[in-house]
Amino acid sequence: MESLIFHLEADKADTNLLDSIKAYFGSRRVLVRVEAEEDDTVLADTVSESAYAYTLPYEKIAQLADALENDEPVDVLAEIEAYKVVR
Numbered sequence: 001m002e003s004l005i006f007h008l009e010a011d012k013a014d015t016n017l018l019d020s021i022k023a024y025f026g027s028r029r030v031l032v033r034v035e036a037e038e039d040d041t042v043l044a045d046t047v048s049e050s051a052y053a054y055t056l057p058y059e060k061i062a063q064l065a066d067a068l069e070n071d072e073p074v075d076v077l078a079e080i081e082a083y084k085v086v087r
Contacts, residue, residue, distance in 0.1 A: 060079070
């Protein structure tokens, strides 16, 4: 079963979230479950301690999702590395 996990503050959710889900899954049926994270300090600490950030535009995420969905060969890590920035 394929899945996507988004960790974000509820007030930051916008149409880009829904667009990302649509781009990844296309017209397939999906189950959407929203729940509060009980303890997100580990993730927050890990992200804040990272020397890097990634600035993928929505179009690139959609392109990668389409390639994966169509079983096209794509080096996702290399594609993401292109958007890596030093903090």
